[in-house]
Amino acid sequence: MKALILAGGKGTRLWPLSRELMPKQFVRFIDGESLFQKTVKRALLFSRPEELFVVTNRDYRFRVLDDLRELDVEVPTGNVLLEPVGRNTLPAIFWGMKTIQEMFGDSVVAVLPSDHLIDANEDYLTAFKRAERLAKNYLVAFGIKPTRPHTGYGYIKPGEAIEGGYRVEEFREKPDIETAKRYVEANYLWNSGMFALDTELFIDEVKRHAPEVYAAFENASTVGEAYVEVPDVSIDYGLMEKTEEAAVVPLNVYWNDLGSFDAIYDALEKDGNGNAIKVRGKNAYHLGIRSRDNLIMTERLTATVGVEDLIIIDTGDALLIARRGEGQRVREVYRQLKERNDERVLVHRTAYRPWGSYTVLEENDRYKIKRLTVLPGKKLSLQMHYHRSEHWVVVRGTARVAVGDREILLRPGESTFIPAGVRHRLENPGRIVLEVIETQIGEYLGEDDIVRFEDDFGREGDG
Known part of the structure; x- marks a missing residue:
């Protein structure tokens, strides 16, 4: 199985931890490895280095190459595909799938976002083997078994059982909390954003359901020309919600898309007072007095007194303070800074x-x-x-x-x-x-x- 890693996102919901020129997939905020490096290691469980492809932004070229070099993974130069401009996931995946087909012929490809935290246990490997077999006849999505009702994820309703998975009955957008409870009770799955796709079937289905994407690449003489014409569209909206050939394979693993600071709080270990603390720097540490259930990430001595349920992110050049549960709204801060042409949306110190x-x-x-x-x-x-x-x-x-x-x-x-x-x-x-x-x-x-x-x-x- 080939692997296609998507590494072009900007991570706007994690500002100031993530910046445009250092997005979350390259930030090492869980341990000493970036999320991109963790994704590469998962891909190498079923792909050789020469079968590994990365679609990324031109600005991230050297971040990708440096992270690969640090892992001592040699990927051919032609396997790193540099988008001239971001056009969402469907164009990125189509370019990658088309490139893989040209190089290897018809192939099954694991499509992996580079910014997720996943426990790649035996269930993970088993699920991908099942998906590989299904991919000749279906566009296969991976569904995570929910641990609780969650309003930050899309949902997949499994339908008819097939060998190794289920036909997809429908995709659902992010729900409110009451709807999320009903979804969990009805055995819906979280939409993980990971796929197993056969190149021939995928390209045929894009031609049928997203002809403007297909035409942009087929009619252009260069990738740059294609990206001028191709629409900005996600694979979910542009293809998976329209095709009649969608299947889902359940994944019973720890999975976190780290799409907000609330998600990061869930992923980190907590102290005896429910605080998730991450410090970086020689003299950095947290001193808490009557402080509970906070997420604190800091580069300096940070003291909190009598505070609860806060997000406190200090990167030296910027400070974010928000209430837990409001993490999704950080993108509004990013948008306003962008409108002000503040360079702190671009780079850290x-x-x-x-x-x-x-x-x-x-x-x-x-x-x-x-x-x-x-x-x-x-x-x-x-x-x-x-x-x-x-x-x-x-x-x-x-x-x-x-x-x-x-x-x-x-x-x-x-x-x-x-x-x-x-x-x-x-x-x-x-x-x-x-x-x-x-x-x-x-x-x-x-x-x-x-x-x-x-x-x-x-x-x-x-x-």
Whole structure:
């Protein structure tokens, strides 16, 4: 069985933990692995690395490659499909299925969202084997056996029993609490968003029920052209709710789509007072006095007194406080920040790049101070800035620096100055991580004030 991982979502309901350039599938907020890495490991239970495909946003290319490299999983370059623009799940899946069919012929494909938390036990493997057999005749969805009435999930009503599962009688949208109770009593299943699909059957059904999606890819000479024409539509609405060939296989496993902070609270371990605490940072911890049933994720010392049922998310550059049960409304905060062009919807204080990362330590209207971390053997692009000068001080490792026509080596405690308008480059030629303190001074300090002349990662042009 082949595997197609969907990794292009922005995770807007988990701001400020998740940002557009670091969405939830790449954030390590459960343990030391990202949700994307956990999904890859589940896919490798029934697929070889060369049978693994990823559809993602162009902005996430290096996050995908870095996470795969960390797992020591080598996926062919052509298996990472970079969408020019997001168009929801049906176009992403269609492109992936079409690519798999062109490379391998007719195949059964497990379609896996990359941002779910799942216990891949024996029941999980058994369910996928059943689905693989059914997929030749049905578009197979996976349904989770509910543990309680839940208003944040869609539901599937199983119909006629077939070998290994059931025909789907109907799909239901997210219900109110009373309707959810009736669904659970009637043995409905949660819609997991995972599928097992045969390429030939899937493409035929898309042609029949979503002809505009089929035509966009069939009539275009490039993927870019296809994405100009293809509609924004989910696989549920565009196909599964219309086809007469849908089946569902029940999954009796722990599953959490982590679609809100309320879901994260459910997933994390609790202390004796029902608090779910996650801290990151050398001196970060939570001190609670008469505080119960809270979700607290913080990067600093955080004290709570006499509070209950709160969501408190502190990422250093942003603080979210909400009442538990209101987690779905965080996307409204994201939307308002987006309308204000606030860059904190895009990046954290720490932003990851293919060469390493940078952390904003302090900033004002005329200056910004960063800590640059450059991985061994990596180098930044040869670049120039119109509106700012930069001062680099090495604090760890050895730096090879090009400034104009001059090239020098800098060791800890040594520094150099780069005037505005001068080409420059920073490289780590050593075997340990290079750390540099960068001070920017100028009238405009935006990340788009970069002109790249050469780049090891194919990012030439304006930043």
